Amino acid sequence: MEFLEFLGNRADDLLEMGLAHAAIVGAAVLIATVIGVALGIATYRTERPREFVLAITGTFLTIPSFALFILLLGPLGLGWPPVLFALVMYGLLPVVRNTITGLREVDPAVIESAQGMGLNRRQRLLRIELPLAWPVVITGVRVTTLVLLGIAAIGAVVNGPGYGEMIFTGLARVGTPVAVNMVLAGTLGVIVLAVLFDLIFYTVQRLTTSRGIR
Template identity: 65%
Template sequence: MTFFDFLDTRSDEMIELGIGHILVVAVSVLIATLLGVALGILAFRIKRLRTAILAITGAFLTIPSFALFVLMLPLVGLGTPPVLIALTMYGLLPIVRNTITGLTGVDPAIVESAQGMGLNARQRLLKIQLPMAWPVIMTGIRVTTIMLVGIAAIGAIVLGPGYGNFIYEGLGRVGTPVAMNLVMAGIIGVVVIAILFDALFSLIGRLTTSKGLR
């Protein structure tokens, strides 16, 4: 059976696994973005917390994926929940770091001018600092997303959704004619999803960033 014949016979499964992969990554990125931006703002405003926040979120990335997925099993069981939690943890550092970098890079003179116009701290943050820092924050979100697309494939070890199921099935059937087709289908699926996510966030970045900051 050729690879294209394999794709034709397993097309329904390819679509189902692709949808599962996209959803688990999208939800993880959304949660990581909300938490990461909030932690980044906190670290920017309270400098004594900055080192601790970066250290903790950075420590998450040092935990091997296999180990973290397995560690989640006694807490949330098999399936999507352990993958979702692990991906969220892995996605925090780039967003937190880029939020801090973006906010720090805003010209203090602009912030002082806004303060002189009567804007309070919350208004300055929402109307001046975050919009100006947004391109840098968006870069962190894009990096996180591409990274999580790859890590999500490992979630198949705990019966998580996505193309990792094809890859693990293929590895478990090494020596059979279908093994390479399974692995290749999984890898190509992951790559295509990564490209689609990157294109999507590139478009979102352009639409949500003012022309003067592009």
């Protein structure tokens, strides 16, 4: 009951933080998707570039997020710039990997048939390969989004936007009556956003994938 009262009293703050959290994650996912799909398209046919790109983007995920935010303070300062930059870094691997996987799983016979119909490489990619690989690609984008929603909360350590502010404030007040409510409210906000984003991407996937390959 006390927690529900806290949510009611801080509803405006929670809504504002939720919008900021969704905005920074949405921007990072958009940038990571553009870069990741481009890297996947550029490297899926050749082994060494493909392995190099996957190794580099995989290395990004091994960097502790707390440490990365602190390291970015020098060149990017406080606020959303270091958070956005870090989130894009962390979001690349699932998009790149799924783009490469999806394109490489396209049936060679289908590609040969398209080639026999006179389609050039660009036309085959845009009309045949990418549409067939799309369900796998968007799954990577969904995974990226869910990962970034959690990492974005840690961005509060550099004054980043979102529910991390509520969580870190609560952690700083451990021992006080309001501490648990603040941490729980911030965590619950991230979970709600995760559910909403996942529903959005599920809907987008259904609407943009032809019935024959669902």
